[in-house]
Structures are given as C-alpha cells and as structure tokens.
Amino acid sequence: MxxxxxxxxxxxxxxxxxxxxxxxxxxxxxxxxxxxxxxxxxxxxxxxxxxxxxxxxxxxxxxxxxxxxxxxxxxxxxxxxxxxxxxxxxxxxxxxxxxxxxFAAGEAVEPVLDEPELSADLARARMLEIAHVLRRLHATDIRTPGLDAPQPLDAAGELARWSRTLHAVPAELRPGGEELLKRLADDVPDNLPPVLLHGDFRLGNVLCVGERAAAVVDWEIWSVGDPRIDLGWFLLFADHHNFPQLGRAVPGLPTEAELLDAYGGGGPGLPDMDWFRALGRMKMAAIMGHNLRRHREGKHHDPDQERLPPTIAAMIRTALDILG
Missing domain, CATH: 3.30.200.20 (Phosphorylase Kinase; domain 1)
Known part of the structure; x- marks a missing residue:
C-alpha cells in the first residue's frame, strides 16, 4: 500500500x-x-x-x-x-x-534560539512561570491509573545511555568528551525518588499565551526518574553563551540559580545539581554530535549542522568547569 x-x-x-x-x-x-x-x-x-x-x-x-x-x-x-x-x-x-x-492556542518560543524574538520581560516571566509548571509536573503521582509508568531512570543509567551516544561521535567533534565522561562516572550521585519526567522540558515545548503557560507539548520521550534529569536540561536554555554561533543574547533572562529557586518555591535546594547540570550539557553535546555525524556521513543532509562544532565544544568545556 x-x-x-x-x-x-x-x-x-x-x-x-x-x-x-x-x-x-x-x-x-x-x-x-x-x-x-x-x-x-x-x-x-x-x-x-x-x-x-x-x-x-x-x-x-x-x-x-x-x-x-x-x-x-x-x-x-x-x-x-x-x-x-x-x-x-x-x-x-x-x-x-x-x-x-x-488544539491548544499559544506560541512556543525558545528565547535564546528561536524566532520570533520575545521581549526580555516576557521571556523572563515565561521561564519563571514554567519553572513552577515543572515542579507541578514532578509532583504528579506516577501511580496515576492509566499512566503505566515505565521503570524509573536513574543517574547511572542516564549517564550510561548518553555516554554511548557521545562515544559514537568522532573524537575530533567532541574535544574533552572522554574526560567529561570519566569525571561524571567517577561521582554519580545518589538518586532522588522517581517523578514523572517530560524529557525535553523547556520553553520551546510549552505553548504560552502572554506570560501564562497554556499547554506542555511534545511528550515523545516522557519517562519517570530523578527530577534533576529534567532540571539539568531545562537550565541549559537560560544562557545564550551555551550555544556559540546559534544563540542570541536576551537581557534579563533568569539565571540558573533563579530558576532553581522558582522551581523549589524558596525551599532547600536539591543536592548534587552541578552533576546534573553537567549531565545536561553532555547530553546536548551528544545529540548535536550525532546530528552532525549523520550529516557528514550523508545520512541526513543538512548543511546547517556545520554550525554546531563550537556549541558542542562549549557544552563539554562548561560541563567540565561546572564539575570544578
């Protein structure tokens, strides 16, 4: 057919x-x-x-x-x-x-990466708003009838999964990658109780109307696991410096510390967040390296992928810096 x-x-x-x-x-x-x-x-x-x-x-x-x-x-x-x-x-x-x-009305715009540009005040308000949404998502009962939650992701398993992806990227496209993987593996934190995870939580996957979050979309890779997995990924998008040649400066965006405070409602911070911030950067480097490799091998022709090497290097470099 x-x-x-x-x-x-x-x-x-x-x-x-x-x-x-x-x-x-x-x-x-x-x-x-x-x-x-x-x-x-x-x-x-x-x-x-x-x-x-x-x-x-x-x-x-x-x-x-x-x-x-x-x-x-x-x-x-x-x-x-x-x-x-x-x-x-x-x-x-x-x-x-x-x-x-x-059909949910609204727009999903990643301030540092997407067109059209958002005003600085609106971008800031939306990022703080969805930090609260993420906390509410993580408070969802994973025993909800009909959810049929899979086995929880833990820090070690997430690291192993994405390490395989990064290892499949040619070494010249991931400078410092081996050192980063070793340092992550040497200090895997204990796991927090599993929660419902979106898997790609960021403003680009939340439809907003004004400052209000109207609908979280793109649930292709949802799972359950340590809440810091979602958080480490979300925080990546607070700073355009993480995306050389790709990102744009948006004055006044919340810092990672401000987003964590908004997520926590002013309560005590989550332990070992630096490890998960570094993990998020490693995952982004692995994804971009995979996409660039596929382009160069002719499996998915997209010349725009040639803009990625500086960002891949920046992700690995800043992850190492975060780990001290």
Missing part, C-alpha cells in the same frame, strides 16, 4: 471518529503541521473546533518516538491536574495508530 493511500485511509478514520463527536459539523481535511520530529502531526477542523492528530508514520512500527499511544497515555493521565496539557479526545489503536487532542 502506498504512503499516499495510507494517509487517505488515516483521514477517513479520523474523519469518521470526529463526525461521531460532532454529528452536525463539517469535518475538514488533515493538514500537516510543520516542525514535528516524531510521528506525523496534523491539524483538522470539525466545524469551528480545531484538533491536532498525531499518527504513526506509514510503514513504521509504533515504537520509541513513533509510539503515539504512549504519548496519549501520559496526556490522559495529566488531564485535570495542575499541569496544563491538551485534552485527548480520541484514540485509535488500530495500525497505524493515532490519537486526536484539543
């Missing part, structure tokens, strides 16, 4: 389900939403109501980032909590699987 035929069949399945939900409304066409990096993402209208549909790509297995049913599961578990997420309105487990959720 051709890809185009499968997409047509998907449109029929989605349309039939939404027609039952809106029996007197006209159902629109599936329209591809740009910017997604996993599965297929569409918008569709039912009368005046708009939905987002995520589906397994034709011919691919529903695993990893393409496991859209897993994404639907965490969104359903968070419905009605203090964590803003789009509501799930339909789930179809027949292959290729898909689910539909409410």
């Amino acid at each position: 051709s890809t185009s035929t499968q997409v047509v069949e998907l449109a029929v399945r989605v349309g039939d389900r939404l027609a039952r939900r809106h029996p007197s409304a006209s159902i629109g066409e599936l329209k591809t939403l740009p910017g997604g990096h996993s599965g297929l993402t569409y918008s569709i209208g039912a009368g005046d109501v708009k939905y987002v549909v995520k589906a397994v790509p034709p011919g691919q297995r529903p695993v990893g980032r393409n496991d859209v049913l897993r994404q639907a599961r965490v969104l359903a578990a968070l419905a009605g909590t203090d964590v803003p997420v789009p509501g799930v309105v339909a789930v179809d487990e027949a292959q290729p699987a898909w689910f539909a959720m409410d």
